[in-house]
Amino acid sequence: MRMPILALLGAGALALAILFGGTRGASASCLAAWLVLLALPVGALPVTVVAERFGRKVRERGGIEMLASLRRLMSLMPAAALLGLPILAASTSLYPWTHEPPRTALAAIWFTVPFFLARGIVYLAAWTWLCLRFARPFDAPGEGRTVPAVALHAVVGTLFAIDVVAALDPRLDSAILGLLLMTAWSGLAFAAATLLAWEEPEPIGRNRVVPGRGRLIPLVVLLGLWAYMHFVQALIVWSANLPAEVAWYAARGGWTGRSLAILSGIVASLAGLATLRPGRVIVRALAAAALLVHALEMFWLVTPSVRDRFAIRPADILAALAVACLAGVLHPLLAGRLGQPSPTRARNAR
Template sequence: MRRPVLLGLTGAAALAFTLSAGGARGAAASCLAAWLVLVALPVGALPVTVVAERFGRKVRERGGTEMMAALRRLMTLMPAAALLGLPVIAAALPLYPWMSASPRTALAAVWFTAPFFFLRALAYLVAWTFLCLRFARPFDDPGEGRTVPAVALHAVVGTLFAIDCVAALDPRLDSALLGLLLMTAWSGLAFAAAILLAWEEPEPIGRNRVVPGRGRLIPLVVLLGLWAYMHSVQALIVWSANLPQEVAWYMARGGWAGRTLAIVAGIVALLAGLATLRPGRVTTRALAAGALFVHALEMFWLVTPALRDRFVLRLTDGAAALAVACLAAALTPPLSALLGRFQAPQAGPARSGRKPSRPARTGGTP
């Protein structure tokens, strides 16, 4: 218990510094962005794990066991992320413009209220926690009855969460792509983290031999390519249509810091695509570290300019990230132990997809 206590005290000290240095509003924005990085780890790992369960036998045959174990480890962070999200979202409520604006429609008078917003956020966190705990267990046989509803629920919850908790901070951007873009960034962040966490698996030999690192690099490249494409299309639509409010949204996220982040993100995506020509374990892990760095900063790029009207990293952002990381690390072991008591034990070991062989007879009547 000494380690959780030390982590908790460190997180509390970092949070106190964030409050004293950034004020209530500044600390709320920094903590919200840092919490989005935390929640991206389990929520981003969820759809990858769900898809892998659907093709479970192929994943195991191609040496994805260690990656799946790392993704499931990330999904165990969801209870702690949900518990930390409640005070973070409550503290961030004053940051939303609709808190001080009068409703224009009857639906807005109900939808844009603090109690209903908090209830929606609670429902999102409960749904994600349920899905993460369910798919954090090793899968047995592929099951469409589990995977298809899980993907649909995750898509609905992720879209609504992006609109309510991220897009509503700065309503100048009216984008239908933001929800899908945010979920893709989360999956890329989680997959990159899983690459860095997973042990290297032995190379297959014979006909099934593959280039080391290729099995992990290709999904990372696909996620990075899809994410970069959606960013490019959204920016192109805004600038080509010359939409004043949307342009102002991008201008607030420009400056030297925003342009540097965009250049680094483009370099990482381009190098990832080029690395497929000559993949390797070291190259894959280096690109995963770059993708993790870019996606983590992207959460601050989305959130903090809503309050500061420009993208710039401050000391309070680092302190908030430290506070969220330490508090999550302190809460995860006791929450996992508590939830483990309520989970029913598995009926038996996971099957490999083959029918059990009948024991051989040794003679005599059966």
């Protein structure tokens, strides 16, 4: 009974999003909401891969529940991939290259709707395969698996960011957008895993640590790296006085955009200060704030390509509800292929 209700709610929310935002506006909103969903498994993937490389240390420092939570997020990948296919197909009207003649021989092949969809399928298939490969608890470090997996994720993430995000508004010519997007995704996924994971008993004796510190440090590193890349990119654009890039940022300004920038800076600064006095409540509060900031960032990147200014509108909220409901329908049907891990199975991997 639950799944039909979710399906009807998702379909109704999608219809209302199209009514309020139009086809093009609803496509942008759905794309942004889908990027938030995609960030959960794809962002959890590199964190889990790195944790496998240092498996014994992770387990000794009480990271079993976090790894189980990250793997639960990775089980969303089949649903996210399947849901992404119609979204990518419907969003092709958002890209300027669909209405412009190609200028080079390569552009005549690369900038075509069929090849765009084919590349999107390849990206999603690669991420799904990686999630399937690393979804189960590990027994021993596997350097032969982790290094190629990180390399493949980096290549796929960079190409995806160029094709799906950067191409929406070509005024920004950024070489670090792919790395920035992947860092934001990992920060979002780690924050979500922190909120979902059970609290583990802290080690005692020689291995005793401050409660919450094991989860706070990775979150602070991800937030710090993400904030630094945003700052450097904005500094280069404004200091070089590049008109097109400045226009890209101006479209994402306004009161909402500036408020998001201020909130992001506050969250990143508080995360650094929290290392002076860590605690479980502080870590969860920062994780919730980071999750909110990164989710809004996906709309900040996508929706101004069809609007004059960044703003959260009813179509965005309805699209987010539609994507969440439809993912809730697809996930139980597809998650079995991943063999979704439980905390008990994760403990048995010691």
